[in-house]
Amino acid sequence: MGRQQLLNPKLALITSALLEEKDYIPTIAKATNDLFHLLMEITQLNPEEEILRTPVLLPDGKGIGPYWAAMCINDMMRTKKFVRGLFCAIQAAQQRFPGIPVHVLYAGTGPFATLALPMTTVFTADQVQFTFLEVNPFAHQMVQQTISDFGIQAFIREVVLTDATRYIPIGDVHILLSETMQRALDKEPQVAITHHLIPYLHPEGFLVPESIEIQAGLLNPANEITRMQDFINPPEHYIEYLQTIFELNQYTSRSFSGEFPTTDLVVSAAQAEKHPQLHLFTHIRVFGKEVLTPWQSGLTLPKKITDLHFQNQTHLGFSFQYLSGDTPGFHFRVLE
Ligand SMILES: C[S@@+](CC[C@H](N)C(=O)[O-])C[C@H]1O[C@@H](n2cnc3c(N)ncnc32)[C@H](O)[C@@H]1O
Secondary structure, rough: OHHHHHHHHHHHHHHHOOOOOOHHHHHHHHHHHHHHHHHHHOOOOOOOOOOHHHOOEEEEEOOOHHHHHHHHHHHHHHHHHHHHHHHHHHHHHHOOOOOOEEEEEEOOOOOOOOOOOOHOOOOOOOOOEEEEEOOOHHHHHHHHHHHEEEEEOOHEEEEEEOOOOOOOOOOOOEEEEEOOOOOOOOOOOOHHHHHHHHHHEEEEEEEOOOOOEEEEEEOOOHHHHHHHOOOOOOHHHHEEEEEEEEEHHHHHHHHHHOOEEEEEEEEHHHHHOOOOOEEEEEEEEOOEEEEEEEOOHHEEEEEEEEEOOOOOOOEEEEEEEOOOOOOOEEEEEEOO
């Protein structure tokens, strides 16, 4: 029996577990663990090799090394929601663009094109076509090996070694897919990639993730253990949300030009007494019902901004702005 005949049924089994509508944690944990080991085994990616752990430093943020990109699979809810979200987005694009293959532009594939690979077991090459972009030469080389190991060349238009913030796509893009982010849109170039590529997305096309919303809010660190042991209330029960400070979706992304908007907010001494830490919370709508909420994934862990210290004031004001550049992320200042 050929190698692909052995590999593809394993991938199909993993995919069907990841595409289940319900979130049953043991199933998701097994599927992501199996996927990680399958891909590590076939590519023989050596975790000890320093070069595979080294980031590519780009003008708009860092591209994490291929080993860390591979490890993203183990962020199990991330992988599950993105795989199912992409599946639903392709189905929606098939409805919207009938009779032609859906073209997915995937910016930042890592060594395995983790989010696209499962789609090759549930769609045909007549139904979906991918263009892969990757900036890391080692990840770019490995993704080509992954394509040939699984024999999925028919699904792939092109595999381009490029910085996605400089790439000009050819032809219609029906889905623009990228997961080049950390919590609170820190350090990696998700915003710059989306901003650069969004004009090339068909006006009726889909951005995946559909929306990334950053909200400022308050936490009480003394409640952390209670939150982790609470099986009745959802984790968000422990957050006192203040306001949204940024939303990345295809409409905001098309409208950004020059500087990103500044958002001011106010915290009262009474609020800080109950919840004395200011944080940023990340909500990701991958597609439709596929969402990641705070603490569900590494991408949605709260980011602590500051402890709140009041002297004689009744209120403190803060101003937030997303700044692009080689270490992108939110900057804040206390308002006088
Ligand atoms: C967080 S990993 C995700 C890998 C994979 N897509 C997944 O979801 O498991 C991001 C990948 O995007 C690549 N990347 C980051 N910035 C990029 C850019 N500007 N252009 C192309 N690739 C980029 C990195 O090198 C890395 O391989």
